[in-house]
Amino acid sequence: MARLHELPEPMYSHLAELPCPGFETTPWVSGPKLAERRVAIISTAGLHRREDRPFAGMDGDYRIIPADTPAKDLVMTHVSTNFDRTGFVQDWNVAFPLDRLHELARENRIGSVAAYHYSFMGATHPDQMAAPADNLAGLLAGDNVDAAFLIPV
Amino acid sequence: MGALAHYLEERGIPTTQISLIAEHTEIIKPPRALWVPFQLGRPLGAPDRPEFQRKVALAALALLEAEQGPVLESFPEEAPDAGQVDEEQSAAWSCPVSLAPPSGKTSEAEALAASLHREIAELRPWYDLGLEGRGRTAMVTFDPESAASLLEGFLTREEPPSPEGDLDPAVALRLAAQDLKAFYFEAAISRPGAETPDSGAFSDWFWKETAAGAALQAIRETCKDSRDKDLAMTAKMFLVPMPQ
Numbered sequence: 001m002a003r004l005h006e007l008p009e010p011m012y013s014h015l016a017e018l019p020c021p022g023f024e025t026t027p028w029v030s031g032p033k034l035a036e037r038r039v040a041i042i043s044t045a046g047l048h049r050r051e052d053r054p055f056a057g058m059d060g061d062y063r064i065i066p067a068d069t070p071a072k073d074l075v076m077t078h079v080s081t082n083f084d085r086t087g088f089v090q091d092w093n094v095a096f097p098l099d100r101l102h103e104l105a106r107e108n109r110i111g112s113v114a115a116y117h118y119s120f121m122g123a124t125h126p127d128q129m130a131a132p133a134d135n136l137a138g139l140l141a142g143d144n145v146d147a148a149f150l151i152p153v
Numbered sequence: 154m155g156a157l158a159h160y161l162e163e164r165g166i167p168t169t170q171i172s173l174i175a176e177h178t179e180i181i182k183p184p185r186a187l188w189v190p191f192q193l194g195r196p197l198g199a200p201d202r203p204e205f206q207r208k209v210a211l212a213a214l215a216l217l218e219a220e221q222g223p224v225l226e227s228f229p230e231e232a233p234d235a236g237q238v239d240e241e242q243s244a245a246w247s248c249p250v251s252l253a254p255p256s257g258k259t260s261e262a263e264a265l266a267a268s269l270h271r272e273i274a275e276l277r278p279w280y281d282l283g284l285e286g287r288g289r290t291a292m293v294t295f296d297p298e299s300a301a302s303l304l305e306g307f308l309t310r311e312e313p314p315s316p317e318g319d320l321d322p323a324v325a326l327r328l329a330a331q332d333l334k335a336f337y338f339e340a341a342i343s344r345p346g347a348e349t350p351d352s353g354a355f356s357d358w359f360w361k362e363t364a365a366g367a368a369l370q371a372i373r374e375t376c377k378d379s380r381d382k383d384l385a386m387t388a389k390m391f392l393v394p395m396p397q
Contacts (some may be wrong), residue, residue: 003190004176011395020155020180022344026223027162028184038312041162042168044154054293056324077328081394084194085331086338089291091200100203100210110214117361126372133157135166146361147217148161149210150170150183151196 021126032111037147039105040114040140041065044122045078045095045153046078046089055079055121060128062136065117067098078121095153114145122152127130155181169216171196172225181224185216189228191351198232207234246354250275250363262377265371266305268364271386273297276340283343291335293328293386294320300329300336305366307372313384323383326372327391332366356394369393 002013031037046055048063054077055061065074071092076085087094098117104110118136120129140148155178158168162184169185172178173193178186189209191198197206209228216224250272277297284290293304303325306314316325337359342349350358360366369392376388 004174005169014395016176019179022180023156023159023182026182026184029162029167029216031167034214037167037217039214042157043300044157050293054324054328063275067172075293076293077293077331079327079391081330081391084241085334085352086193086194086352086355087192087200089335089338090342091348093203093206094195094197094200097197097206097210100197100207103203103207104210106216109211112155122154123214129157130160133160134164136303137161137166139160139164146167147214148158148166148168148393149214150154150161150168152159152171152173153194153196 014082031146034107034110034147036111038114038143038145039098039110039147039149040099040102040143040145041101041117041153042136042148043096043117043119045119046121047074047076047096048120049073050075050151058121058124058128060124060130060132061122062118062120062132064120064139067113067115069098069118070075074142078153079123095151096152101149108130114140114143116143117149125146154308155183157182158186161341164166167217168276169213171213175225175227177222178225183211183224184222185219185224187213187216187226187228191232194236195232195354199234202233202312223234228271246348247358247362248276248337248344248347258277260309262308262371265364266301269301269304269368270298272364273301273336279343280340284345287339290339292339293334293335294325295329295332297333297336300333301365303329304372305322307376308368313376313379313381321383322381323387324378326384328385330369333369334359337363360393363382 032124049069050073052063074092101113105113154170158170162168168183172186172188175188197209212228315321338355373388374391376384
C-alpha cells in the first residue's frame with residue numbers, strides 16, 4: 001500500500017525526502033457538470049503504444065495514446081523498479097482506466113471520452129514537465145477536453 | 154503528478170487527479186486530488202475489479218464539481234483483498250524452475266547465464282499458452298531468448314555488449330530486465346491450475362529463486378561502477394527494486 005509511513009526502507013526515505021515543488025497559488029478553472037464533460041486520461045506511468053519509442057530519459061516528454069488503442073498494444077517502459085507492474089500485466093485498467101471511462105460515457109455519467117490520451121514518465125523532475133504541459137494543454141483544448149484525469153503510478 | 158495538474162490548470166484545462174502519496178500532494182496543492190490507500194503501481198486499486206475501479210474513477214472525477222479548492226479528499230476503502238493476504242500462502246507460492254547450474258561451465262557467470270537460458274526454455278511453453286489465451290503481453294522490446302542473450306553479454310564480457318538497433322547499452326539492459334520480469338510473471342500465472350500470486354509473492358520468487366533474478370543482481374554489482382555513466386546509474390537504480 002502507499003501509506004508513506006508503512007513503506008519499507010529505503011523506499012520510505014527515498015519518497016519522504018523527494019523534493020516537491022510548492023506553488024504560491026492554486027489555479028482553478030470551472031466547468032460544466034460532470035455528465036457534460038469530455039474526459040482525457042493523463043498518466044505518468046510511462047505508457048505508450050507498442051510501436052512508439054520507449055521512455056528512455058527524464059526530459060518530460062510524453063506519448064499520445066489514441067482512444068481506440070487496444071489493450072494489447074499499450075505497454076509500459078517507466079524506468080522505476082519500485083512499483084508493482086503485475087496489476088497492469090493482468091488488467092490495464094488498474095493504471096489506465098480507459099474501459100471504465102467508456103462505460104461511464106455510455107451511462108451518461110460523463111459527457112464523452114476524449115479522442116486522445118497521454119502519458120508522461122513520472123520519475124521526471126516537475127520543472128521538466130512545464131514546457132510539455134504547455135503544448136499538451138493546446139492539444140487537450142483542441143480535442144475540447146474539459147476534464148483532464150491525471151493518474152500516477 | 155500534482156505539478157502537472159498545476160501547469161495544465163494554469164493553461165485553462167480543468168484537472169482532477171489520483172494521489173498515491175498524500176504527503177507530496179499536501180505540499181504541491183494541485184486543484185483537485187483524491188488520495189487512495191493503494192499499492193504503488195495500482196492507482197485504481199486492483200486488476201480485474203471493474204466495479205471497484207469505477208468507484209475510484211468516479212470519486213476522482215466527482216471532484217470536478219467542487220466549487221473551490223484546492224481539494225484533497227481521501228478514498229474511504231482499501232483495495233479489494235488488501236490486508237487479507239494469507240502470509241503463509243504468499244510465502245509458499247512458487248513456480249518450480251531448475252536453478253541448479255549445468256556442469257561443464259568454466260565460470261560462475263557462464264553457469265548463471267546457462268541457468269538463465271535453461272529456465273527460460275522451461276517457462277516458454279507457459280508463456281506461449283498465456284499469450285494465446287490473453288492475447289496480450291507486457292513484453293515490449295525483446296523476446297525472452299534475446300533478453301537472456303543480452304543479459305549473458307553483461308554477465309560474461311568485460312565491456313558492455315552492443316545491442317542491436319539504436320538502443321544504447323543502458324536503455325537496452327533496463328528494457329531487457331523489464332521484459333524478462335513480464336515474461337516470468339506471465340509464464341508463472343499461465344501454468345494450468347496456477348494461482349495468481351500477489352505482487353510480494355511474485356517478487357520474492359523472482360528475486361530469490363530464479364536465475365533471472367540472480368543474473369540481474371549480479372549485473373547490478375558488475376555494472377554499478379561502469380565508466381559508462383548511464384549504465385552505472387541503470388545498474389544502481391533501475392534493475393533491482395530498493396528492498397532487494
